[in-house]
Amino acid sequence: MAKPAFGRAQMTRRGVLVAAAGTLFTAACGSDETNSPGPTTKGSEELIIGASLELTGSGAAHGVLQERALRITVDTLNEEGVPVGNLRRRVKMIYRDNGSRPETAEQQATELIQKENxxxxxxxxxxxxSLAMLKVAQTEQVPFISLASADGIVTPLPQRTYIYRLQANADDVARMMADLISEPGRKLDKIGMLYGNGAYGEAGYDALRKKLGSHLIAHEQLPPTGSTNVTPFAKRVADTKPDAIIIWAQAPDSGAAALALKNGLSFGGQLIFDPGAVADDTLTGDNATAAQDALAVHPASLAGTSLTDTTMADLDRRDFIYRYIQKHGAFRGFAPYSSDAVRLIANAARLGRSVDRGRIRVYMENLISEGIAGSYTFAPIDHGGMTRDSLAIFQVTNGAWVRFS
Structure with missing residues (x-):
């Protein structure tokens, strides 16, 4: 696909990010490969990256989508190779299924680092x-990009120097939800909440509690994925008669909660999802009917691109969607964090002119990038996630996520 030059005249925040990224690239290309910080790795004509994903188990609704995105992006990068120093290196991706088990993910991270180099x-x-994997990566001093969202992944920073995260911060998502709820004329004074079991849902609850205060009148933590019927938990929140219920949980829990509220309990108020709901499962079968008219906070990339969008990220996004449809038949929409992860690693290796683990970490730490899923401004004091202005509001309309204004 042809990639024309930038065509937007106005200076947007994303335009500034792209321009700054170009400046950083130009400056970095003049650097040498001496004084490499961190551990070195054996010479290779490949950029070798390990991926431990939830292809089975409770996280498969998102893990499978991220694997698909990753394979498409790796194939795209390998059409020309990644320029690193005086070589164009092929990206060699090693895939592992962790079965949604932390102990398996930790073991795989160890094997990928120590055996696969x-x-x-x-x-x-x-x-x-992610929390299990990052312990290994930090100890072994290998750059790790988490595709999850929770407090503690990139903090405390002195103990997370090799760790990065791409998903939006819970505080930013909660702030956007609070702004949506408080819009004049919306009349959403009493809010209920169902949140996922584990660190992801707990981070969402903590963030929303701070933002909503007394407006949050009821909350229940959902049981572990697939372990029991969610209806009793949903009923306890619905019985308090809230004007809206926020479901802060990853698919398939988000779809199950919506189905229980709308079909089982006939809840008539507004449903609001966090980004974790945006997966094929939420808009499949009865879930799609239950989710009709629900709102969701999600990276703006969910809206796709138009023919007038001509930044490099827009063109990459359009090409990604085209390739996804060609390979999988349809694209219902999700944030391909894994695509951005492999591109960020490739960019860091390119800027550092080396596949040395320490140099990748250093150059990753200063990357300013607009990816397919969203924008990132990493810094020594900030290892993620994506920028706040990458987020937007969407509504489920006739089985699709539509930009809400």
Whole structure:
């Protein structure tokens, strides 16, 4: 696909990010490969990356989508190779299924680093698997990009120097939800909440409690995925007669909660999802009917692109969606964090002119990038997630996520 030059005249925040990224690239290309910080890795004509993903188990609704995105992006990058120093290197991706089990993810991270000699690791769409993997990556001093969202993944920073996260911060999502709820004329004074079991849902609850205060009148934590019927938990919140219920949980829990509220309990108020709900499962079968008219906070990339969008990220996004449809028949929409993860690692290796683990970490720490899923401004004091202005509001309309204004 042809990639025309930038065509937007106005200076948007994303335009500033792209321009700054170009400046950083130009400056970094003049640097040498001496004084490499961190551990070195064996010479290779490949950029080797390990991915431990939830292809089975409770996290598969997101893990499978991220694997699909990753395979598409790796194939795209390998059409020309990644320029690193004086070589164009092929990306060698090593895939592992952690079965949504933290202990398996931790073991796989160890094997990928010690036996496969990967230059970087990514994965963990569940907070628990990411937290297990990052312990290994930090100890071994190997860059790790988490595809999950929870407090404690990138903090405390002195103990997370090799760790990065792409999903939006819970505080940013909660702030956007609070702004949506408080819009004049919306009349959403009393809010209920159902949140997922584990670190992901708990981070959402903590963030919303701070933002909503006394407006949050009821909350229940959902049981572990697939372990029991969610209806009793949903009923306790619905019985308090809230004007809206926020479901802060990853698919398939989000769809199950919506189905219980709308079909089982006939809840007539507004449903609001966090980004974790946006997966094929939520808009499949009876879930799609239950989710009709629900609102969701999600990276704006969910809206796709138009023919007038001509930034490099827009063109990459359009090409990604085209390739996804060609390979899988349809694209219902999700944030391909794994695509951004492999591109960020490739960019860091390119800027550092080396596949050395320490150099990848250093250059990753200063990356300013607009990806397919969203924008990132990493810094020594900020290892993620994506920028706040990457988020937007969407509504489920006739089985699709539609930008809400």
């Amino acid at each position: 990967v230059h970087a690791v990514m994965g963990g769409v569940l907070a628990e698997t």
